[in-house]
Amino acid sequence: MSKLMRGALLSATMLCAHLTGAAAQEPNRAEVMHWWTSGGEAAGVRVFADAYEKAGGTWVDAAIAGGQNLRAAAINRIVGGNPPTSSQFNTGRQFDDLVGQGLLVDLDTVAGEGKWRDVIPAPIVNAASREGKFYAVPVNIHGHNWMFYNTATLQKAGITEAPKTFDAFFADMDKLKAAGVTPIAWGGQPWQEALVFDAVLLGQGGRDLFLKVYRDKDEEAITSEAFQKVAETFHRMRDYVDAGAPGRNWNDATNMVITGQAGVQIMGDWAKGDFIAAGMTPGDDAGCALVPGETGYVMGGDVFVFPKLGGGAATEAQNLLARTMLDPATQIAFNEKKGSIPVRTDVDVSGMDACARRGAELVRDPANQVPSVNFHVSADTVGALQDTITSYFNDPAATPENFAADFASVIGSAD
Known part of the structure; x- marks a missing residue:
């Protein structure tokens, strides 16, 4: 000592x-x-x-x-x-x-x-x-893999139900953009961007891939085609966020959905508390659904x-x-x-x-x-992963292959 x-x-x-x-x-x-x-x-x-x-x-x-x-x-x-x-x-x-x-x-x-x-x-x-x-x-x-939305905002854009696949998700984001609404209320902070990535990792990659990545620290899984597909889907969300996203607090992003400025927010269910505080009823005018895929609950x-x-x-x-x-x-x-x-x-x-x-x-x-990343690695490793995810998301020229290699490097040195 x-x-x-x-x-x-x-x-x-x-x-x-x-x-x-x-x-x-x-x-x-x-x-x-x-x-x-x-x-x-x-x-x-x-x-x-x-x-x-x-x-x-x-x-x-x-x-x-x-x-x-x-x-x-x-x-x-x-x-x-x-x-x-x-x-x-x-x-x-x-x-x-x-x-x-x-x-x-x-x-x-x-x-x-x-x-x-x-x-x-x-x-x-x-x-x-x-x-x-x-x-x-x-x-x-x-739950870390929730998608919250203002039901009235989606209905005005011609969306009658929450998307259950990522193809349907991006089609709905295009409808919101066409309606003049910011499709995704994005909090541009490393922990928030990492949370969205993990939601996509589970939704598109499945529980098995999620656990191989974080629990097993399996480098082969991280460099796999399936992981790179997750990375590609996550990076595509760049096309649906507004210029004011960098640095935005999560509750400010939630307020964008509450007030109808934005369509959806991918966030943990603490966001639901702010909908409730605003007088909205979860499951009704404040819609909620798991991120497409619905393959588990990130706890x-x-x-x-x-x-x-x-x-x-x-x-x-x-x-x-x-x-x-x-x-x-x-x-x-x-x-x-x-x-x-x-x-x-x-x-x-x-x-x-x-x-x-x-x-x-x-x-x-x-x-x-599905235990979150915080259950499996140290706080220092979580921070390094967040930095890697944020760097990838905010670089328009970044590739899934390079991101996977960087991610594997961080996981490989995890304690």
Whole structure:
């Protein structure tokens, strides 16, 4: 361990004693770091806050816009000795280093009491666990391969149903373009472009190719004709985005669909939360369909980790927060606002919107469960893949062959 890390851990130990004393003065006080700042996200996190306070806790909100910004701030605080009660991460490997450094609480006792392993899909359990123990509380399942649209906008362009093939998809994009509407509301940020690529990879390439690429890191699969066809389809979407796409936030792209400026958005179902916040009904005026191909459900989501705070009242606050987040009623209320589906498969989703019911139905069948890239490779590798995908998409002269070679190079060095 480096001198810097030893110093950070010593500072954390000294500060934890102070924080524990503060927590004893204010029982069940929980400072929660998260990046949920858009309309639907803010409504969702409010559900958690209200439920925690109803359970006897005090919620201290610590929001920082942008997942990357939040994660960097949270890691700095945890390593630097000023940890929050809990912090959000994406489901997957983003908190590996914190576990390895012994900075997170082992939640296995709470998990055992709540029988989490019995009610949460196995890929999510595995992603929240290290060496068989829970180190994070998974709170939802996000589908990454959704296509959202404004039903009225599509109807005005002569489109009566969501496309089920990519040939039909591009034919519909041509209709939208002819109608004077931006066909695809595109968020030109690396993580968004990579999300769309992965949706096309599953839809056109199929579950087998998706898993060979990300889980197996199979170079032959990546350089195959099937993978290059996926790349070609993804690159073709350049013809249907507007000049303002570069750098656009996902929720701004969602608003383009809500207001009828654009036809469709390929995005995770957190976008649905903003449709709901705008007064639109998912499955009705806010249409939803899986990206053409419908060969599975790309599962992502959010988890909350709990840094070590010295035990005592601080640990009691963390345990109460963990139990509250996975309470069945809270799960339904939160995910209705957030746009995702409950991480618990034992809750009644019959009162949720049509898109959520469809997602929950798919996830109940293990054959449809397709863990996202975040489950399979480190955060650094995810970032390198995003850069490779973005570079390819934004280069009009780029070829599928060269892209496949670059992609294989990144995967080949993945940890």
